[in-house]
Amino acid sequence: MDFSIALILGQDGITNGAIYALLALALVLVFAVTRVIFIQQGEFVAYGALTLAMMQSGATPATVWLLVAMGVLVTALDGAKALKAGQGRRAAGVAGWNLAYPLALAGLLGALPANELPLALQVVLTLAIVVPMGPMMYRLMYQPIASAPVLILLIVSVALHIAMVGLGLLFFGAEGQRTPSFSDASFELGPLMVSGQTLWVLVVSVLLIVGLYQFFERTLYGKALRATAINRVGAQLMGISPALAGKLTFFLAAFIGALSGVLIAPITTIYYDTGFLIGLKGFVAAIIGGLASYPLAAAGALVVGLLEAFASFWASAYKEVIVFTLIIPVLLWRSLRSHHVEEEE
């Protein structure tokens, strides 16, 4: 291997690492606030990428019907509850966000020639379809069992992951998709050719991480999520309901997932089941951070990305094995370093 190959591999590794970092941050966040291990993070990546691809092919993205279906269920549950309690305004709000919004979006997509819109608008529409599924999923699947043991929550996550992969096959078919680049520009950096899409991935990732940091440090809603992660009872006594914190967290996680999908769709061919492997690598990074430390998770993500890139050069048949083997020494080290604490239930 000469220096220029190492540079190219390094660039690949850092690009993928940036995406894994975003996913790892979302995983840590979701676990800290809700104790849910967010296996289906990868499916949000695939849904984001494939929804955009489907839109560009001129068809109405089938994911919007999933959004409508979930919205109907949420409206039936929460709207009925609000009406029963005589809270008419609340019921209207529930119906507005969960029924009127998805239907309006579906109508808009049916009426618009979405494939002729500029890319930026297509991306916004994609996020508008996929991201609200996050909070709806929390409402439907996790909120009723929010205080269940971590294992039960994990089982639900696995079930949702399998369901989402199946629905992905139904919606998008078995064909892989790739979307056009955000920009065709490329830059020469010494011996290295940096593509415009690589820059997009890096810049958006860094901006998103900075944005998240600001959100958690500066805004009251961000602090409320941190508070919930630190002390659930204390947060509840401040009026920060676990349901609100859960929905907000899933919103952020779904946003990060879908945006990651949109970002990498021009770099990698995405299939309906590609998300799982991508999400799993984010998971390895999150484990390196002990599912608790954001900086360690981000650093772990870069390690995962770089290891994957170099492994694909040296032993491409084993690259996934090599990446996932990384988790073993990390777990060993962690189990030696920390004492086991029984889960409080």
Place this chain on the structure above:
Amino acid sequence: MTQQTQASPLNASAPSNAGAKNPVLEVKDLSVSYGKVEALTNASITVGEGQIVTVIGPNGAGKTTMLSAIMGVLGSKGRVAFDGTLEVVPEVERMVARGMNLVPEKRELFGEMSVEDNLVLGAFQRYRMGKRDHAQTLEEVYALFPRLKERRDQHAGTMSGGERQMLAVGRALMAKPKLLMLDEPSLGLAPLIVREIFRIISELRRRGVSILLVEQNARAALQVADYAYVLETGQIAMQGPAHELADDPRVIEAYLGFGGKHQAMLST
């Protein structure tokens, strides 16, 4: 609206705390069970506007259970009317939004966050309802607890017991509560700090906050309170104006020790 608050929504036959005008909190026949064990049985209490009402009693009498049930943290049977509205099932967020606040026995601070962040989070529910006045409330709380201002950037988890209690009370005050419920605010604190905490409780009443105070330190609680209930094995065993209970031989024997009243007077 005012009329609504004045009329008792519970239609209580004879309000026990008769001195309480405009009851902020009326609890009637509240019962809580943990499985087959009944921790609280048909407890009825009333807190009037601007009153300090205390619930004293031995360890395990159900005091904390009662506060948790009123706040909606625990499920319960019975009726809770707060600020003129009957709550069929008290729900924590809703109670906070309506102006009820609980400072729990364990404080439940956000240990890895700064003192100021802890305080600001106390105003979360108000902020959510569009009342963005927390900067001003923060200054008021700092005026009441200058120590917290000195330590505003320190992590809550690194503070002493007394400071943590002040922070817990300050955080609750950030919500501008109509009713503040304090669970054992003096527990585990040095006598000097205990005195400081009770000074602040009196100061809060002067500012118009109604207070429901649960204490094992019966002497200090009866001194500061207007009305008192004695809770024993989940039932209200005695009640009356605080100064009368402090003179009651049974209370003196069980909770104040012999000659407790005189000692209490000496210590002030």
